[in-house]
Amino acid sequence: MTRAKLPPWLLLLMPAFLILAAVVLVPLLLSLYSSFTPYHLTRPETLWKINFPFNYEKALTDLGFWKAFGRTVLLLTIALNLEMLLGLGLALMVSKVQRGQRTLRTMMMFPMMFSPILVGFMFKFIFNDNVGLVNNALQSMGLASTAIPWLVDGNLALFAIICAEVWMSTSVFAILILAGLYALPQDPLEAAKVDGCTPWQSFRYVTLPFLMPFIYIAMAIRSLDVARAYDIVQVMTGGGPAKRTELLWTMIGRTGYVDARMGYANAMGYIAILLSIAFTVYFFLKLQRARRELGMED
Amino acid sequence: MKNYAAGSVLALVAGLGFAPMAMAEGEFAGVTVEAKLIGGQQYEALYSRIADWEKATGAKVKIISQKNHFELDKEYKADIAAGTTGWCVGSNHSSFSSQYPALFTDLTPLLAADTIAAFVPSNISAATIDGKLAMLPRAQFDVSALYYQKSLYADPAKAEAWKAQTGKDLAPPETWDEFRDQAIFFADPPNFYGTQYAGKDEAINGRFYELVVANGGKMFNDDWTPAFNSPEGKEALQWFVDLYKAGAVPPGTTNYLWDDLGNGFASGTIALNLDWPGWSGFFNDPAASKVAGNVGVAPAPKGSAGIRTGWSGFHGFSITESCANKEAAASLVDFLTNEDSQKLESAAGPLPSRTAVWEYIIEQAKDDPYKSEVLAAFQETAKTAVPVPPTPYWIESGNLIFPELQAAILGDKTVDQALQDASDAVDELMRENGVY
Numbered sequence: 001m002t003r004a005k006l007p008p009w010l011l012l013l014m015p016a017f018l019i020l021a022a023v024v025l026v027p028l029l030l031s032l033y034s035s036f037t038p039y040h041l042t043r044p045e046t047l048w049k050i051n052f053p054f055n056y057e058k059a060l061t062d063l064g065f066w067k068a069f070g071r072t073v074l075l076l077t078i079a080l081n082l083e084m085l086l087g088l089g090l091a092l093m094v095s096k097v098q099r100g101q102r103t104l105r106t107m108m109m110f111p112m113m114f115s116p117i118l119v120g121f122m123f124k125f126i127f128n129d130n131v132g133l134v135n136n137a138l139q140s141m142g143l144a145s146t147a148i149p150w151l152v153d154g155n156l157a158l159f160a161i162i163c164a165e166v167w168m169s170t171s172v173f174a175i176l177i178l179a180g181l182y183a184l185p186q187d188p189l190e191a192a193k194v195d196g197c198t199p200w201q202s203f204r205y206v207t208l209p210f211l212m213p214f215i216y217i218a219m220a221i222r223s224l225d226v227a228r229a230y231d232i233v234q235v236m237t238g239g240g241p242a243k244r245t246e247l248l249w250t251m252i253g254r255t256g257y258v259d260a261r262m263g264y265a266n267a268m269g270y271i272a273i274l275l276s277i278a279f280t281v282y283f284f285l286k287l288q289r290a291r292r293e294l295g296m297e298d
Numbered sequence: 299m300k301n302y303a304a305g306s307v308l309a310l311v312a313g314l315g316f317a318p319m320a321m322a323e324g325e326f327a328g329v330t331v332e333a334k335l336i337g338g339q340q341y342e343a344l345y346s347r348i349a350d351w352e353k354a355t356g357a358k359v360k361i362i363s364q365k366n367h368f369e370l371d372k373e374y375k376a377d378i379a380a381g382t383t384g385w386c387v388g389s390n391h392s393s394f395s396s397q398y399p400a401l402f403t404d405l406t407p408l409l410a411a412d413t414i415a416a417f418v419p420s421n422i423s424a425a426t427i428d429g430k431l432a433m434l435p436r437a438q439f440d441v442s443a444l445y446y447q448k449s450l451y452a453d454p455a456k457a458e459a460w461k462a463q464t465g466k467d468l469a470p471p472e473t474w475d476e477f478r479d480q481a482i483f484f485a486d487p488p489n490f491y492g493t494q495y496a497g498k499d500e501a502i503n504g505r506f507y508e509l510v511v512a513n514g515g516k517m518f519n520d521d522w523t524p525a526f527n528s529p530e531g532k533e534a535l536q537w538f539v540d541l542y543k544a545g546a547v548p549p550g551t552t553n554y555l556w557d558d559l560g561n562g563f564a565s566g567t568i569a570l571n572l573d574w575p576g577w578s579g580f581f582n583d584p585a586a587s588k589v590a591g592n593v594g595v596a597p598a599p600k601g602s603a604g605i606r607t608g609w610s611g612f613h614g615f616s617i618t619e620s621c622a623n624k625e626a627a628a629s630l631v632d633f634l635t636n637e638d639s640q641k642l643e644s645a646a647g648p649l650p651s652r653t654a655v656w657e658y659i660i661e662q663a664k665d666d667p668y669k670s671e672v673l674a675a676f677q678e679t680a681k682t683a684v685p686v687p688p689t690p691y692w693i694e695s696g697n698l699i700f701p702e703l704q705a706a707i708l709g710d711k712t713v714d715q716a717l718q719d720a721s722d723a724v725d726e727l728m729r730e731n732g733v734y
Contacts, residue, residue: 040731041376042379042397042401044379044381128550129549130562131561131565135488146487147548147549147550149549150550151550151553152708238498240498240700240701241498241552241553241708242701242702242705242707242710243701244708258694258697262379
């Protein structure tokens with residue numbers, strides 16, 4: 001009797017499949033399953049009781065959930081665009097520096113080295129209404145006579161959170177765009193110069209299209225980051241006050257770990273993942289288009 | 299959450315003499331007791347005594363986790379979910395303990411009756427859930443009293459202005475209405491505020507809860523239906539709203555927690571501050587506080603029903619149901635909460651939970667007017683202190699209530715609307731969980 005042999009390619013891929021299944025697939029399936037149950041952390045028996053589609057219906061009909069969803073999209077849109085513009089500016093400036101460029105590049109990465117929790121505490125202090133740096137500076141310069149409630153007013157709090165996000169992550173864009181600038185072929189730029197293009201025209205019609213694939217890659221990475229923004233927001237405002245800065249993951253984190261309603265939190269999590277998937281697909285489509293326009297292969 | 303991580307404290311009592319331990323020599327030789335204990339400077343002095351217990355009993359204590367109570371709470375929930383509850387001794391808190399009905403065992407059969415009788419009866423009653431003594435309190439009892447800047451009350455111009463405004467003499471407030479009026483009177487924003495309050499999480503729920511009780515109301519009915527959407531509840535919430543609208547509190551107060559309040563009062567920019575006993579030393583320490591030497595302490599004011607506010611809580615130790623050697627664990631818990639342990643802990647400021655230790659620290663402090671004033675104020679407030687309602691849904695319902703309280707304070711909703719929405723949400727939570 002001959003033993004059935006697995007084809008070599010499958011055998012070779014098997015360790016990768018097994019590891020992926022253990023660390024990605026199993027937790028994903030388990031959390032998906034628990035989203036169909038009223039699973040409560042302190043009552044393990046609830047994991048075996050199916051209540052589908054209760055959790056999903058509850059999330060989808062909860063106005064608070066959709067407000068948090070909308071606020072997350074808003075934060076994502078503003079933070080990503082600001083980071084892209086600032087990162088592009090930073091990369092363009094650094095690329096022009098003749099001496100000390102390596103030091104500048106290292107310095108540019110400092111904010112990325114900080115833990116988001118630390119960044120949250122730092123900006124919480126900066127924007128504190130009573131002892132914070134911003135209010136004290138504004139009052140000392142005579143620009144404000146009252147304490148501005150930065151972390152209380154809905155718009156100002158979102159602004160403060162965006163400042164923290166931008167401070168920490170603009171360098172992600174800058175580094176990736178800088179890599180693009182280094183890879184930029186000089187011929188088209190020189191041809192543009194010979195043809196009499198202004199510096200703006202060279203940038204707009206030669207440099208920028210070439211950088212777009214790099215920008216879309218940075219956007220795809222950062223959109224995943226921001227869509228699951230938690231640490232900074234949790235430290236700075238905790239999603240409040242009065243849910244004014246509630247984002248999807250502050251809401252989901254509280255529901256899952258503080259309220260211990262893991263089943264419901266997982267259901268919200270799965271709906272929230274759609275947001276990340278939508279943004280990722282959108283940026284990859286844009287990336288493909290940009291590459292096609294540059295004559296690169298898909 | 300109450301003073302789980304309150305800052306530094308000054309020794310209230312000095313000169314301790316420890317009695318010999320009442321334990322059989324080597325009675326638990328070879329036993330290892332695994333423990334999950336609250337971490338933090340003010341809690342860890344007690345753990346230095348563990349070596350004495352190990353020496354006396356021959357057992358070993360292995361601390362497998364040391365975190366603040368928020369983190370321990372998450373860890374306990376994860377342990378319950380994963381079934382990893384084989385460890386023995388865990389730090390517990392009266393505000394959290396009702397969430398783990400099956401995790402911890404009843405301590406009554408494990409301890410001598412006179413041991414339990416030596417604790418303050420109201421503490422033992424608050425530590426008892428569904429007839430089970432879930433934890434033995436350590437000397438970390440918390441209730442809030444009123445700290446104030448004495449100089450404000452000694453200023454003749456202020457006294458005259460107050461008299462002209464109200465017809466009354468200016469003295470530390472005895473009711474919450476007086477507290478609000480004085481806070482508005484003293485406020486001079488943005489440089490000086492009349493008061494401040496913790497504005498989120500269980501912190502604001504606790505304050506709201508004690509005001510509701512002080513006004514004669516309650517948070518839940520006997521069948522656990524929400525009862526705070528009542529005239530007493532509305533009066534309580536209106537108190538927070540009035541202060542915020544008048545600008546008598548810092549505009550960021552809805553984001554404040556205990557450390558913000560403690561540091562705020564110590565910065566000298568706050569007139570009146572309802573706060574925990576652990577801060578008393580810090581406030582009067584010239585190296586840490588701008589109001590040192592100018593701090594007065596009075597019992598918590600009374601609500602409209604003539605009841606003093608007294609939301610209280612305390613730390614303690616529990617033993618898991620699945621602990622392999624409950625007798626050894628009980629011996630350790632008994633040791634960590636005995637008179638000597640409580641004298642050691644309360645020497646650094648926190649309040650004890652044993653009657654004899656209360657008497658001891660008052661006697662020890664009699665030559666220090668500030669310490670005596672602090673202890674008198676807290677002892678008076680402790681007399682009528684109330685623990686949080688004993689429901690496993692206290693924290694969960696609180697997470698539904700506090701954003702609504704904030705919405706009313708910030709003017710997003712009226713008081714009526716906010717309490718109605720909070721009540722509806724808590725009602726839905728209770729129904730979903732089959733409470734009624």
